[in-house]
Amino acid sequence: TQVLRKSLQSGVVLSTGSFLVYEAHKLISGFAEVHASFKVEDVIEQADYLYGSGETEKLYRLLVQHKNSDDAELLWRLARSSRDLAQLGSTSAEDKKQLTYDSLEYAKKALEKNESNSAAHKWYGICLSDVGDYEGIKTKIGNAIVIKEHFQRAIELNPKDATTIHLIGIWCYSFAEMPWYQRKIAATLFATPPTSTFQENGAAHSHLKHFSCLYAADPNFYSKNLLFLGKTYLKLNNKKMALLWLSKAKEYPAQTEEDKQVGSQEL
Secondary structure: OHHHHHHHHHHHHHHHHHHHHHHHHHHHHHHHHHHHHHHHHHHHHHHHHHHHOOOHHHHHHHHHOOOOOOOHHHHHHHHHHHHHHHHOOOOOHHHHHHHHHHHHHHHHHHHHHOOOOHHHHHHHHHHHHHHHHHHOHHHHHHOHHHHHHHHHHHHHHOOOOHHHHHHHHHHHHHHHOOOHHHHHHHHHHOOOOOOOOOOHHHHHHHHHHHHHHHHHHOOOOOHHHHHHHHHHHHHOOOHHHHHHHHHHHHHOOOOOHHHHHHHOOOO
16 A cells, blocks of 8 residues: 555656646747747838838848748748849849849748748749749749739739739730730740730720829839820820820939939939
8 A cells, every 4th residue: 555655646747747838838839939020020010111221231140941841921022132232233134143043932832831821923924034044934824924913912902002013004004015036935824914005995095094093192102103194195195194104203202223224214
């Protein structure tokens, strides 16, 4: 009986010790999970601050540390950051190409982690378009439908996203401006080639609608939006309106590399 009692007491002590270890492990794991979630939020907050401050290189260095993350919000920001770094004039041609392909991979991974993330669709479309510059005109045209589908999905998920609305306008403008030999390529790739013109079927009004609506909502939204308003009016031979919008684009306060490129264009 004494032996049994001692065994039972020993078992209770061991069980109690095991329970305490188990509870401590749960507590530590809980803290780790909370800490991890706060860490992601902190990184995103810091990333958004650096993006707003135009700190392209610092932003990239921050986010590239998280390239193996499972968080779509971090990954699409990394895709955008990689692309922005590729756009800098100080970036070598070799690095630019690598960053362009990297950005597409990060955007693709963001989509795999969360297909319902509007920004992931937007940046996948943008980065896929950029990669087309290295793949040749046939691939670039072939990707056009996929790019537009991702832009449209991004708008479905976030109808108020000004950037994506602008990008749909750019997409339409690009097809309207497509030279004849590229239209021939499109005809061989698609049963029904995507088309868009400045004069036919009121398509020009569609371009203007996208660009004008954005200006009405936010006059300082994007220098390139002003540029394409001007270019669309120029295609329609409305020189007065073209000059108005091209002048606004030139006077836009340059904050990014793209703003500088827009401002340097001759009227």
